[in-house]
Amino acid sequence: MRLLVVGRLSGQLATAVKMAMAHGAKVSHVERGDQATEQLRRGQGADLLMVDYRIDIAGLIAANEAERIHVPVVACGVDADAKDAADAIRAGAKEFIPLPPEADLIAAVLSAVADDDRPLISADPSMKAVIMLADQVARSEASILITGESGVGKEVMARYLHNGSKRADRPFISVNCAAIPDNLLESELFGHEKGSFTGAMARRIGKFEEADGGTLLLDEISEMDVRLQAKLLRAIQERVIDRVGGTKPVPVNIRIIATSNRDLAKSVAEGTFREDLLYRLNVVNLRLPALRERPGDISVLADHFVKKYAAANGVPVRPISADARRALISHRWNGNVRELENAMHRAVLLAVGPEIDVEAIRLPDGQPLSAGSHGAAGYDSPAARAAQTADAVTRAHVGQTVAQMEKTLILDTLSHCLGNRTHAANILGISIRTLRNKLNEYADEGVQIIAPQSGVAASGYAAA
Known part of the structure; x- marks a missing residue:
């Protein structure tokens, strides 16, 4: 993440910068608001501005927006009282960081405001x-x-x-x-x-x-x-x-x-x-x-979002109950991962008792997610059947030879490259001659080999 610090680097602000760098931020620095706008205008971009609260934050944001530059701002400062923090938020800052800083607070603000903490999670x-x-x-x-x-x-x-x-x-x-x-x-x-x-x-x-x-x-x-x-x-x-x-x-x-x-x-x-x-x-x-096509991801994503939003809201991490988990898997999720994330954020806030139950998982209109609304407790739902199918596909790979798996990988990669042999060979890390020999071998076995799509030149680009 790219962090632009705006203000004089006094001792406490310098400490906050070092903490941000320790959490992976790439930091640059200017002293005035107009210098920040000029640096952003010149293409020296930033994902987040950390601005001394004594600087005109509203003016800085207005100057950026006049240039169609939209970068979130967090305010910070030493000896700031509650009114100073509130004024900074009203001026447009997303958060206020009191100085001297706490390492956990710096990490949480960087993660929440810049939204970089979005790992690719999958089990399907x-x-x-x-x-x-x-x-x-x-x-x-x-x-x-x-x-x-x-x-x-x-x-x-x-x-x-x-x-x-x-x-x-x-x-x-x-x-x-x-x-x-x-x-x-x-x-x-x-x-x-x-x-x-x-x-x-x-x-x-x-x-x-x-x-x-x-x-x-x-x-x-x-x-x-x-x-x-x-x-x-x-x-x-x-x-x-x-x-x-x-x-x-x-x-x-x-x-x-x-x-x-x-x-x-x-x-x-x-x-x-x-x-x-x-x-x-x-x-x-x-x-x-779509998420409904990969039901094996629903539970692991739900668990991830529960941990993420419990930490963000300062509440205990509650496990998802068995009934709630079945309801999650059986739901269609037309909004996909984004919809699931929002649902679990609400569930973290609404849950009571030791577990997150079905009643805590609400749809955008406020209605609860019913465990029985999509098949018998989710077991006969399309998503559940898709999970069974995916499991069967996984099991089908067991017992295949290396040559069979190699054939599958080569043909799938060729399909993704729209039949282009050169790109497929580059991706697979083999020579074009080796690829052609393999394809000729598969063709001799009666396998249908995808041809380059019409209009694609040998290099993989559109013909002139």
């Missing part, structure tokens, strides 16, 4: 297969498209890929393409020069340059206007970007990860997404199954 075979493929491709430079329903954890997977990559010590920058209006997204991505449009009072570095050397996540890329897609395609192909109003291209060195909750092939057919851009992004596809 279908999700573990996706994670295995992610581990294979993480250290490559290939662009990756992560698909799946809203709430399945696409951004968590993107961070997992970045942390496992050769760029892990460089920035991970995320842009939500659905949350930024079309007329502002170009400037957000590529930056702009002073005077390039009304309100452009100074040069602004965009997310491409901010992510230089690291990873850029284009979240929900299907929402991007088709006209901007052409400029994005050039940036990915040529590894250069043009700032709005700029006169010369700017080189960038980034890895692209994109996510979508839509069927992009269908979007291509409808003319709302460029086919050549899809092929550039979809070198490797990671499809995250």
